[in-house]
Amino acid sequence: MTQETTPPTNKTDKASRRRFIAGLGGATAGVAAGSIAMPNVSRAQTTTLRFQSTWPARDIFHEFAGDYAKTVNELAGGRLKLELLPSGAVVGALQLQDAVIAGALDGGHGVTAYWYGKNPAFSLFGTPPALGWKANHMLGWVKYGGGQALYDELVRDVLKLDLVGFLTGPMPSQPLGWFKKEISSPDDMRGLKYRTVGLGADLNKEMGVAVTIMGAGDIVPALDRGLLDGAEFNNPSSDKALGFQDVTKTYMVGSYHQSAEMFEIIFNKKKFDSLPKELQTVLRVASESASADMSWKAMDRYSKDLEALKAAGVKVVKTPDSVLLAQLAAWDKVIAAKSADPFFKKVLDSQKDWARRVLGFEAEYEVRTDLAYKHFFG
Template identity: 30%
Template sequence: MKRRHFLASAAVGAAASAVAAPAIAQSAPEIRWRLQSAFPKSLDTLYGGADLFCRVLADLTDGRFQLQPFAAGEIVGTFQVADAVSNGVVEVGQATTYYYVGKDPTFALPCDVPFGLNARQKNAWMTHGGGLDLCNEFFAKQKMYALPAGNTGAQMGGWFRKEVKTLEDLKGLKFRIGGLGGQVMQKLGAVPQQIAGGDIYPALERGTIDAAEFVGPYDDEKLGFNKVAPFYYYPGWWDGGPLVHVMFNLDKWNELPKAYKAAVHAAAAQVNIDMLGKYDARNPAALRRLVGGGAQLRPFSQEIMEAAYKASNEVYDEISAKNPDFKKVYEALRAFRGEEYLWFQVAEYSFDSFMIRSRGR
């Protein structure tokens, strides 16, 4: 009797499995998409974020949802990634979205703008300040859905062939700079240049440009800028906490099962933490090596900082007057920034200032 009961139960279980298998297959389809990064493979921080995102996503879906990452230029170039995603040439892109301000200046706001938010504040705005929803309202008009997947932290002001002590020194300066920082620099008399990361070194070496900013010590050392431009300025006031995004073609995103969308969010969140941690851990030693090798650290003068801040606000007013998408997102970001710095000046700034003064004691 017990044997017959066991066999009957086994038969029912087998039948249930036969019925359940197709349902499982339907809810967890096998997907193979391509991800085009805006960065070269030599940058294990930025391109490394794309690689990590693809690996984590595959792990979370037991290998059923796989993205194949491609470095800049392997399918399209750095400045064509947004169009490639929007037009369905690739399903996914990874980039700093301010590369695409030529399409619409609103592209800068999800990433970074001059005198914006620092890295922690940017994550707070995105996750609890309404930033993510606001930005995706804009991205939807570009046929995309995007998520933060990395942050460099505050960047350096870049490498200069000659010193820039005053505003006069910026006049006519050919400066590689991305995003709205270029428009601000133009107001200050510089000549902004949009150049992909892998093309900056030869442009500096040949004197085609006079200065270039990219990220910070760890990446800049890899790209060798210290060999062709000795003066290293700080801070990168146009990049206080720039986010890297993964951008999905909107139609493809909407086709994904709910579980896969959740896996994408989880993978992006992990990469977001990992990238910032990697930069914070590796920049100090890289800066020591650069200075030890002859790089000359210089702060931007108070005159330049004040003029840049004033010019930035003028740029925002000018764009807002013509672009309602930009105005909507920027006003939300600006209001959040005011509250954040009200808080940061109390505890964060006080603690950091004391610890900086006490370093080495």
């Protein structure tokens, strides 16, 4: 399938692409090819890292990647600079991880669901089962529930990838998507040609959906040409920027296929390890700072852009409970099948333990918000 096709912007980009392709030709997927050890960088020098997102330049997700790069550059005090590139500048969205491993890029910003093909457990760190949790609960699991250690184990020990990664940026539950006509029951989903990613693809297949996986920039053209009957990407701001409202006016919101997702920031491990410890710390701490800022920016931008979509004639429809219940039943089947893999089960059991305790606490301890909202806003 095609991905973002923004042409390289300079000779360096073209050379990087050639090195990347040549490197992959002599190595199995997921193994670093032709990496060159970098010398230690003196305190007087500026180290520039080529850092590509998996998002089109017009997408708010690329803006989030830019916010992270800006934070790194400011904290590093001139000693380290991330040079941000959009999807397609060196490689397409779904080739980012291999490009970072091979050294064609030093780092990147994306989601773990894009690496589902290497190991389904990757998707647990981005599109896990709907355990009743939201993305910020999941980031709590990453930070304090053992999630980061399990992610590191997957990357380092299970797959032996030459990568260092940080999980960041909580996303709201994603929409069911954009459709030619309203989805009123699970039967309406059967046989639909539909775009999603990660474990959400398995979930929809269990529901009889014909799933296609593609990068962000290809979705709307495919929907416009009838190659897709429906599709989801992520949020009102991204969806508006990608132009979904230009090809359909039915926006189904609320879904269990991706009820908790977050971003992944990755770096080539050799390049990361060559940096002074304080700059490694900058890269890590900046991911946490950018994560918090993103959660607040999303509140502002997503709510405004949903109102703008409504003003443009988009019909926003809550996904009916019958579809949500069918999704939960499908999750049972996906979990049962995937848990035959011991590492997948290990990660999922850890997530369940965290969600059971933390969400149980919130249900018992926190006051209801819906009553207060209805009181003041109707």
